[in-house]
Amino acid sequence: MAKIKLENINLKAIKFSLFLKVMISGWALYIAVMSEETKIGLLYLVVAIVFAGFFVFQLKYYKKKKAEMEEAD
Numbered sequence: 001m002a003k004i005k006l007e008n009i010n011l012k013a014i015k016f017s018l019f020l021k022v023m024i025s026g027w028a029l030y031i032a033v034m035s036e037e038t039k040i041g042l043l044y045l046v047v048a049i050v051f052a053g054f055f056v057f058q059l060k061y062y063k064k065k066k067a068e069m070e071e072a073d
Contacts, residue, residue, distance in 0.1 A: 007069060014062045018055060025051040 025048045032044035 007065070011062070011065060011069065014058065014065070018058055018062065021051050021055040021058065025055065 028044045028048035028051065032041045032048060035041035035044065
């Protein structure tokens with residue numbers, strides 16, 4: 001029982017982390033588009049792309065773990 005509760009907390013933490021990655025990626029993309037300097041715009045564009053990549057990999061992990069939890073129930 002404690003293991004299921006711990007995994008549930010872990011899934012909630014992953015969901016929060018996914019939300020943060022979306023916010024950071026969106027913020028960096030906004031700064032990249034609104035920036036007047038090319039170097040700063042490119043830097044923030046790279047940051048947005050990197051966090052979007054992190055989001056995709058973590059979303060795959062989240063879906064896999066959630067499917068495992070539903071399968072265990």
